[in-house]
Amino acid sequence: MDRRAFLGSLGGVAVAVGLAGCGQTSGDTGNYDVGMTTRKFDPVRVEVAPGTTVRWKNTSTHAHTVTAYEDELPDEAAFWSSGDSDSQAAAEDGWLGGNEGAIYEDETYERTFETVGTHAYFCVPHEASGMVGNVVVTEDATDA
Numbered sequence: 001m002d003r004r005a006f007l008g009s010l011g012g013v014a015v016a017v018g019l020a021g022c023g024q025t026s027g028d029t030g031n032y033d034v035g036m037t038t039r040k041f042d043p044v045r046v047e048v049a050p051g052t053t054v055r056w057k058n059t060s061t062h063a064h065t066v067t068a069y070e071d072e073l074p075d076e077a078a079f080w081s082s083g084d085s086d087s088q089a090a091a092e093d094g095w096l097g098g099n100e101g102a103i104y105e106d107e108t109y110e111r112t113f114e115t116v117g118t119h120a121y122f123c124v125p126h127e128a129s130g131m132v133g134n135v136v137v138t139e140d141a142t143d144a
């Protein structure tokens with residue numbers, strides 16, 4: 001949905017394929033909105049119109065999660081996380097208990113955003129490293 005992000009991710013794939021050099025690819029179509037590198041979401045902030053599906057992809061070899069900050073969501077928004085946990089505490093416990101919600105290398109996670117406002121989120125294992133992001137849902141979205 002984000003033309004600039006889409007074109008940017010295509011460029012990334014071209015580089016990756018070029019570096020691989022032996023014809024081996026991950027099967028990646030290059031179509032995602034937010035990449036997950038070793039320790040950050042890239043880009044950190046995306047701006048979308050209500051009803052837009054945002055797609056995250058783990059572009060690293062480290063397992064990550066996409067977990068909402070329960071207290072920082074718009075008032076009407078339900079909690080969300082890559083493990084479909086009921087709460088932030090459950091998501092954090094689930095990760096510690098067995099990597100619940102993990103998104104592994106080349107895997108993707110999608111969520112459709114309806115509620116206008118800023119949806120702040122983080123990666124449970126890498127929050128301390130600053131792996132946090134924002135999905136800004138606005139009628140005036142410039143990316144969608």
Ligand SMILES: [Cu+2]
Nearest residue numbers: 064123126131
């Ligand atoms: Cu992470």
